[in-house]
Amino acid sequence: MVYLYDGTYEGLLTAVFEIYAHKQIPEAIGEEGKITPSLFAESEKVITQTGKSERVLKKLYQILPAREVVRLYRVFLSENIEREMLIYRFIVLALGDAELALSDFRNLLTLKMKSIDKQMGREVHRMHAFVRFQRTADDIWFAAIEPDFDVMPLIGHHFKQRYADQRWVIYDAKRQYGLYYDLSRMDFISLDFSQDFSQLTSLSENVLHEEETSYQALWKDYFDSVNIKARKNLKLHIRHIPKRYWKYLFEKQGSY
Amino acid sequence: MNERLRDKLRILSDAAKYDVSCASSGSNRTNHNKGLGNATGMGICHSYTEDGRCVSLLKILLTNYCIYDCAYCVSRKSNDVKRAAFTVQEVVDLTINFYRRNYIEGLFLSSGIFKNADFTMERLVCIAKKLRTEHKYNGYIHLKAIPGASDELLYEAGLYADRLSVNLEIPSEKSLKKIAPEKNFKEVYDPMNYLKEKIQGYKEEKKQLRKAPLFSPGGQSTQLVIGASPETDRHILSLSDSLYQEQGLKRVYYSGYIPVNNDNRLPALVKPPLIRENRLYQADWLMRFYGFEAEELTDETRPNLDLQIDPKVSWALRNPGFFPVDINKDSYEMILRVPGIGVKSAQMIIQSRKHGKIREEHLRRMGIAWKRAKYFLCNIQSSFVLKDFHPQIIRQNLISVTHQINNQLSLF
Numbered sequence: 001m002v003y004l005y006d007g008t009y010e011g012l013l014t015a016v017f018e019i020y021a022h023k024q025i026p027e028a029i030g031e032e033g034k035i036t037p038s039l040f041a042e043s044e045k046v047i048t049q050t051g052k053s054e055r056v057l058k059k060l061y062q063i064l065p066a067r068e069v070v071r072l073y074r075v076f077l078s079e080n081i082e083r084e085m086l087i088y089r090f091i092v093l094a095l096g097d098a099e100l101a102l103s104d105f106r107n108l109l110t111l112k113m114k115s116i117d118k119q120m121g122r123e124v125h126r127m128h129a130f131v132r133f134q135r136t137a138d139d140i141w142f143a144a145i146e147p148d149f150d151v152m153p154l155i156g157h158h159f160k161q162r163y164a165d166q167r168w169v170i171y172d173a174k175r176q177y178g179l180y181y182d183l184s185r186m187d188f189i190s191l192d193f194s195q196d197f198s199q200l201t202s203l204s205e206n207v208l209h210e211e212e213t214s215y216q217a218l219w220k221d222y223f224d225s226v227n228i229k230a231r232k233n234l235k236l237h238i239r240h241i242p243k244r245y246w247k248y249l250f251e252k253q254g255s256y
Numbered sequence: 257m258n259e260r261l262r263d264k265l266r267i268l269s270d271a272a273k274y275d276v277s278c279a280s281s282g283s284n285r286t287n288h289n290k291g292l293g294n295a296t297g298m299g300i301c302h303s304y305t306e307d308g309r310c311v312s313l314l315k316i317l318l319t320n321y322c323i324y325d326c327a328y329c330v331s332r333k334s335n336d337v338k339r340a341a342f343t344v345q346e347v348v349d350l351t352i353n354f355y356r357r358n359y360i361e362g363l364f365l366s367s368g369i370f371k372n373a374d375f376t377m378e379r380l381v382c383i384a385k386k387l388r389t390e391h392k393y394n395g396y397i398h399l400k401a402i403p404g405a406s407d408e409l410l411y412e413a414g415l416y417a418d419r420l421s422v423n424l425e426i427p428s429e430k431s432l433k434k435i436a437p438e439k440n441f442k443e444v445y446d447p448m449n450y451l452k453e454k455i456q457g458y459k460e461e462k463k464q465l466r467k468a469p470l471f472s473p474g475g476q477s478t479q480l481v482i483g484a485s486p487e488t489d490r491h492i493l494s495l496s497d498s499l500y501q502e503q504g505l506k507r508v509y510y511s512g513y514i515p516v517n518n519d520n521r522l523p524a525l526v527k528p529p530l531i532r533e534n535r536l537y538q539a540d541w542l543m544r545f546y547g548f549e550a551e552e553l554t555d556e557t558r559p560n561l562d563l564q565i566d567p568k569v570s571w572a573l574r575n576p577g578f579f580p581v582d583i584n585k586d587s588y589e590m591i592l593r594v595p596g597i598g599v600k601s602a603q604m605i606i607q608s609r610k611h612g613k614i615r616e617e618h619l620r621r622m623g624i625a626w627k628r629a630k631y632f633l634c635n636i637q638s639s640f641v642l643k644d645f646h647p648q649i650i651r652q653n654l655i656s657v658t659h660q661i662n663n664q665l666s667l668f
Contacts, residue, residue, distance in 0.1 A: 103607040106618040129302045133357045141356065161287050162294045165392070166356060214258070215353050221262055222354075225270045226315065227305040230514050230528055236308030240301070251303055 002043040005084075007031040009076050013053035015046040016088055029084035060091070063098045074120045075113060077150045086112060120154070123147050127155050130245050131170055133163075134216075135209040141168040142203060144248055152179060156186050216250045223251035265350070267340040271320040271331050272366055275423070275479060276511045280312045280361035280396045282474035283418035291392025293355060293362070295418050295474075300361050313364040313398060314354050318342055318379055322368030326436035328425065328484050330516040331368045341370075347383050348391065355395050362396025362418070363387070373404030381409055384416035396474075403443040407450055414454055419474035419506070422447050424499075427492050431485035435521055444478075445503075451476050452504050475506035482536060483529040484513035484522055490551075490559035493539055497550035500543070510536045535561040542567060545599055546592050564655050569595040572632055573647040580634035580642075583614050596628030616640070628654060 001024045005011035015029050027041050060069045072087050080086070090113055094101040105111050126147070133141035141163070152172050156179045159170065163181070169189070171178030177190045205213065246252040281299030301310035319341035320331040330337065342350075351363045365383060369376050380399050387393040399417040401410055413420060422444050426432040429441040451472065458471035478499060480492060496508040512533035515522065539561060542548040546568070553567050554560065555574070562570045572579065572595050581590050583605055591602045601624045608614060608622075616638040620626050630640045631650050 100611060104611040105604045105608045105622055106612065106614060108621070111621055125298075125300070129300045131358045135357070143358070162395075163292065163356070164287050164290045165292055211353070215357060218262060218265055218350070219354060219357070219359050221266055222269050222314070223303060223305065223311065225266045226273045226311060228273060228307045228309070228514065231307035231309070231512075231530065233308040234306060237304050237306050240304040240308065240310070249303065 001025070002027050002035070002041045003029045003046055004032040004035065004043055005029065005046045006048050007034070008048060009073060010050055010053040011046060011048040012076065012084055012087065013056040014048050015084075016091055017052040017056050018044070018046055019088070026085070026088065029088060056091075060094075063094055064102070068102060071113065071117050074154065075116045077153060078116050078120055079149055080116055083116075086116075120149060120151065123149050124151050124154050126245070127151055128158055130241075130249060131155075131159070132248060132250055133168060134203050135212045136203065136207050137209050139167065139209070141166050142171070143169070144171045144173045146174045146244075146248070147172065150175060152177065152188075155179075156181075160186055220251050261346060263338075264340045264342055264346070265316070267338050268317045268320060268342060269315065271337075271368075272315045272317045272364070274330065274511060274514065274516070275315065275364075275366060276309070276509045277364065277398065277421060277477055277479060277507070278310050278312045278315075279398075279419070279474070279477070279507060282506055283396060284473050285394050285396075285418060285470060287394045289392050289394075291394055292352065293393050293395030295362065295394060295396045302359055302361065312361045313396065314351055314360045314362070315364040316342070316347070316350075316366075318347065318365060318367035318376075318383070319370055320368045321370045323371070324369055324436070324438050326425075326439065327517060327519040327521045328435055328481055328513065332517065335517060344379065344383050344386065348386050351387060351395075352391055352393065355393070360395075362398070364398040366400040367402070369402065373402045374406055374409060377402045377405035377409040377413065381412050381416065384413065388416045398474075401447045401451065401476075403439070403447060405447065410447055410450055411454060414451065414458075414471040415469065417472055419477060420451055420472050421477045421479070422451075423479040424495075425479060425481050426485050427480050427482075427487040427495055428485065431487065435485065448476065448478070448503050448505075456504065475504070477505055477507040477509060479509040479511055482510050482512050482533050488554075488559035489532070489536060489539070489561045490554040490556075492536060493543070493550045493553055496540060497543060508540060510540070531563050532561070535563060535567060539567045542571075547589055548593075565651060566595075568593075569628060569651075569654055573651055576645045576647060579632045579645065581632060582635045583619070583633055584609055584635055594629055594632045596625030596630075596632075598624075 003015045003019065003026050005015045012029065019026055028035065032045065057069070060072070072090065075087055076083055086109065089109055090101060093109060101110060105114065127145055131143045131145060133143045135141055152170070152175070155170070159168065160181055165183070167182055169178055169180045171191065177188055180187050180189045241249070241252070278301070279299050280295070281297070283295040285295040287294040299312060301312050303311040305311060317331070319339070320337065321339050321341060322331050322333055325333040347363070347365065354360045355362065365380055367376050367380060380402070384397050384399055387397065397417045398419045398421065399413050401413060401420045401422045403422060424444050426435055432439055432441065455472055455475055458468060458473070461468040480495070482492070499505045499508055510533050512528040512530050514528045515524065539553045542553065543550055548571070552571060561567050572593070578593065581594050583591060588602055588606050591597060591605055592599065601622050604622050605614060608618070614636060616626070616636050619629070619636065630638065631642055
């Protein structure tokens with residue numbers, strides 16, 4: 001049986017619920033429209049129901065530490081092509097023996113979940129580091145990013161705590177959605193740009209706050225003068241900030 | 257655009273960059289007042305310079321005017337360099353504006369000594385106080401404790417800073433006297449010991465009272481300049497060890513000496529001793545996270561770390577009696593001593609072996625450095641069998657393996 005769901009996490013958890021309800025072992029679980037079911041496999045369309053997905057979550061919180069339940073969601077956001085089956089198989093393993101599922105790293109599934117989670121952690125950490133806000137004339141602090149994975153739902157909390165007293169937007173130019181914090185709450189938003197937003201690395205000067213370009217210049221000056229030429233090590237430099245991130249880093253703009 | 261400010265920033269960040277401390281972690285200051293910033297959790301490196309070093313803090317001197325003439329220092333009095341001084345407000349504005357744009361984790365503020373120690377320290381404290389009280393800033397602040405400053409000022413600094421540091425710089429008093437005749441060890445140890453007492457007091461108080469006023473919650477650190485004077489690695493590591501044990505420091509930084517001045521009291525180095533510096537950091541790690549004692553890491557007869565192999569491999573080859581280690585039975589502490597196995601893999605091994613026997617393939621998949629570890633293990637059904645333990649041969653094999661790694665100087 002191939003289960004088709006709507007691409008949301010709730011949808012996937014609903015699919016897990018249905019699989020257990022029908023006791024039908026899945027051949028594959030995939031997003032409708034994105035997966036091509038094999039010719040002979042039967043497929044079933046899962047209708048996302050929060051009641052069902054919440055029951056699955058509730059069960060998971062009963063058998064796993066909270067951090068591990070969140071890890072499943074992080075694996076979901078990795079966009080890994082096997083993510084649905086990995087999550088499903090991990091849930092099956094954990095329902096059998098949670099301790100085994102969590103701590104036997106000889107098991108490929110356990111190890112794979114850990115390594116995807118680690119990749120996600122690295123990308124979240126990079127976004128904590130590489131977001132660069134630009135202050136606009138109407139006092140919104142705007143940053144564009146293009147993370148390797150869909151980390152937006154994981155980074156908001158950090159920025160909300162840190163920039164509690166400024167209104168900000170962080171926008172994923174690849175996935176075309178972002179987060180907006182308005183001094184009290186955070187919401188997912190998508191912006192309607194007439195131009196192709198993925199090409200826009202910085203805002204045009206007429207929307208910027210009058211001090212913005214000065215601070216970008218000061219930052220670039222600072223970045224250049226703290227370098228120690230006698231210690232030059234470009235290989236290490238590039239390992240720490242891979243080139244694909246440079247386009248949003250003002251200090252590196254113009255260097256590629 | 258204020259060109260004068262750009263100039264100041266260039267001059268005073270250039271002068272501050274030889275202080276290598278970069279940590280922005282270890283504090284626990286939350287954004288409790290809906291203000292700006294948060295200094296909890298891990299440190300964040302917001303960028304990396306072309307030398308591969310992390311940029312985490314706005315690291316600047318308040319001024320590079322200085323009454324001292326220390327031979328190793330770029331800002332020494334007799335040096336012909338451009339001088340500048342920030343105003344208090346300029347530092348505050350730069351910090352806030354860089355922080356709001358997510359360029360930095362906070363401020364690292366040091367200074368040349370102008371007039372006297374207290375006068376200088378007072379300005380540093382004033383900046384930190386202004387940030388905390390007037391701007392509700394909760395980001396990271398690292399302040400230099402100026403040797404010779406009064407206890408009252410150091411105390412006030414601790415109330416606003418997340419970390420304080422006094423730099424020992426030269427690893428022995430004899431060399432210090434030679435290179436910086438106006439300085440002595442006592443002037444550095446006095447503030448360090450004072451801060452240690454206050455930091456401990458704060459930790460005690462925090463146990464009783466959750467809301468105890470913060471006092472340098474990220475502890476204190478120091479820096480040693482490597483290669484400007486003749487001390488051996490053995491001497492340096494034992495000094496670091498005592499700084500961790502006696503002064504309770506959070507970090508000791510090692511800064512490979514870079515010739516910035518021509519002075520006949522200093523060695524004429526062609527290139528900074530980067531590999532030696534890296535080996536010292538590795539050894540430091542082994543002391544803090546791997547349970548190694550300082551004196552285990554070098555020998556009386558060979559008092560310097562081996563530049564060709566890392567200090568863990570070097571220790572292993574000097575102690576063949578300790579090996580082989582049985583991954584499936586031996587203790588965590590023993591597993592941690594195997595070259596190629598780090599803290600995380602050692603923990604994975606301990607957890608996994610409860611469920612069954614660990615074999616070579618499992619270790620490889622867990623991400624241990626098999627090429628190094630294989631010489632030191634037994635009882636894992638490995639395809640690799642070591643007949644005799646010949647340190648010299650293993651050393652040669654490992655040098656060819658690690659050659660590329662050394663060139664990259666990883667660690668941070």
